[in-house]
Amino acid sequence: MSSHQETADRLPSATPHSGMGFREFVAIVACLMAVNALAIDAMLPALPQISEALSIAQENQRQFIITAYLLGFGVAQIFYGPISDRYGRRRVLLFGLGVYALAGTAAAAASNLDQMLAARVLQGVGSAATRVLAVSIVRDCYSGRHMARVMSIAFIMFIAVPVIAPSFGQAIVLVAPWEWIFLALGLFGFLLAGWIWLRLPETLPPESRTPIVLSSVVAAFRIVATNRACLGYTLAAAAVLGCLFGFINSAQQLFVEVFDTGQSFPLYFAAIALFMALSSFVNSRIVERLGMRLVSHTAIIAFTAIACLHAAVALSGHESLLSFMVLQSMMMFCFGLIMSNFSAMAMDPVGAVAGTAASFQGFVTTVGGALLGFYIGQHYDGTATPVVLGYAVLGALAILIVFVTEGGRLFHAVNAPTGARAHSATE
Template sequence: MTSTAPAVTPRREIGFKELVALVAMLMAMNALAIDSMLPALPAIGEGLGVGDANQRQWVVTAYLLGFGVTQIIYGPLADRFGRRPVLFSGVAIYVLFSLLAAFAWSFEALLAARVLQGVGAASTRVLAVAIVRDQYEGRRMAQVMSLSFLVFLAVPILAPSVGALILMLGPWRWIFAVLGLFGVAILVWSALRLPETLKPENRMPIDLRRIGAAAWETVSNRLSIGYTLAMAVIVGCLFGFINSAQQVFEVALGNAAIFPIIFAMVGCFMAAASLLNASLVQRLGQRLLSHTALIGFTLFSAGHFAVALSGHETLITFAVLQALTMFCFGFIGGNFGSMAMTPMGHIAGTAAAVQGVISSVGGALIGFFIGQQFDGTTVPMTLGFTVCGLATIAIVLWTERGRLFSAHEAASAEASQI
């Protein structure tokens, strides 16, 4: 691992604002790799001979599976070698396969490159969480993650428009070249400015028994596994929306041209929620905010499903109801993630990896299932959101032993072992 890391020492200690921005950009690498593809899916299908629109969704899902499955590798490596060298290696892999995807000669070759691109990007998810957990915990960690999520949301807001702009200037292959250049920029920034946040005394050898014990602790801790599973289900809604979005606008709503605008509007509502969460979480707490938002998410999803099922779906109803639903989502992600990590500080790298595999792979599969149900209407997507919202509420109730909005005292005191 150490041979691939740039031998650069950061010039001075990174500040709070710059750390937030860098973590946000690490997270944004994934959003850009996913969302910039959406306007290009018809062109990719035409260029590589894929006529079935639902099959084109594999361009998104292949990346998500590579991203999800391999996170378990990066946690133990980050706990052994430190955060910097593992991050640099992962981003380098991301850059390499972004560029190889630009030269894909078949749909199968493109999917293989996308899987491996996701393998490299998986390091950013694990390391972003571990780096923040090295520095902060509890509500302060939730604040950092919310602020990072706010900056990160600027990318998915703009990514479909960026993808559409690139398509106006050149072929779809150029999008992958842009992804590679973005990865290079992040690699240089991290090498110059990011310090090693793992203290030398906290480094752990790669011991399969220790890793297994840490993984078992992660999945046997009630708070950790409960909020990780809840995150997987709720993220599945986001991936379902992403998988379906291009077809929804082109087929169900008959207005593909407005897709980047509505997508950006929905992203703005998510960003606004994250900003509010960052300012309110220290005062109101993660549970009150996220649990209230989860109920709102489910109610708006159910209302949207009723509109779609009744045949009264229009561009306006879709835009308004989807924006309100994803506004609620903006209060959920960062809070669920920080609560899952709260009891895992002593094994942050491995825990972040295990939680990342479960939430990412689970979310990808749920999102792919929702996307594959597309039938020319918004009914499958809105039904999927409603069912997932109800399932997430059930998981949270189990996690908190039947209590919402505040911690169950016994669970909090005993670290919530199952």
């Protein structure tokens, strides 16, 4: 191997441990990005067994198990960024994975709903470290096109896990009790922590660390919260994410109870998730040419129109597995075009406080989306109507937020200079 090839396959020389190859680094980042999706989707097929074991009286209460995790995951994100800037990435990440692994074991040992919810909140708190620090670690080691290469490869795992996780959970409950799903999650967290402890160096050197100064943190959050584009697109993203969480909360009930798919539920769930993966690929191919606003604004309008059509079908009593799959898949395709662009447009004007902005965005979108999705899920009544009506309402709300954010004009940046008007349409 030439010296040039060897260098290209290793982390930058500034990294304390130069023995880790590029492929191993990407594999670790990909596994970190898989942690959250596994914790949400793997246990969906086991919800009836969990409900019976924990003596959950009302079927809709089983959705608490999903929402508790999402709330812990959302709230904790706001703290990990500043803490890792002060104390380094490695030890904070190991702490988060340790909490995640122990919480998985606690969830498996839960004997009632309260114990399960406490374990799931803690599991979300631990998982939040992987969400925040995966991107931070990549940014510490790479920049520009090299960073884009790492993230694009790792993002394949982020897309693939929601497709395969329910089948993973279904496979476990076919041969073992539901507790083994949470034990498997705990084991995954433990093994990943061991891998990182042995192989991943600290990527933030001591001289680059910043103290936690309350006044500076508050000032940074004030900048983010008062920026029109950042706040507007973050709130719009929360509304759209509420649709996804509403679907996840109700998915097992919809497919098994309404459409009678039985043990095939993970396959139908995976088929819908594939359309979101496809749209992420399509977005990567068209967004530079068409622009974030044109793509995302068109997608949110299409999402809402399809949701209204879906609501009309459900209200008319003509909902079927085929109609649900087709319309849901179309909406998930639009979802993939919306979220990445909304996130990018929220971050774009606040680059000077990007870490704080990312924490703020993760907190608002996850907590807001979790609460909206929980509200939708709690209205499940044995039909698809509450879910699809929730899509339509939240889609319309997202359009309204974007409309106000952009000063009453879609597809163009608000307050774009006259000479840059043509360019703004592509932003």
